Amino acid sequence: MTMTTIETITAGQIWVLRYEAGAAGDHLMFAICDDALAGDAASIAECVHAINAAEAMLDDDDE
Numbered sequence: 001m002t003m004t005t006i007e008t009i010t011a012g013q014i015w016v017l018r019y020e021a022g023a024a025g026d027h028l029m030f031a032i033c034d035d036a037l038a039g040d041a042a043s044i045a046e047c048v049h050a051i052n053a054a055e056a057m058l059d060d061d062d063e
Contacts, residue, residue: 004051006044011037014047 004013018033029050035043 004048004055006041006048009044009048009051013051014044017047017050 002008014033014036018030018037021027021029021033029046032043032046036047
């Protein structure tokens with residue numbers, strides 16, 4: 001598995017995370033994604049963390 005980093009995260013990944021956060025009612029992550037899309041470095045880092053955590057959970061399910 002390739003981990004997402006601040007250098008490799010794409011706007012598309014952030015948009016998907018934003019959509020999923022909105023669908024789940026996670027208003028805080030939705031707002032963080034908006035800030036990340038506007039270029040806020042700390043928010044981008046939060047998105048990276050959230051994406052990697054979700055991917056790790058999926059990997060655990062595959063075992």
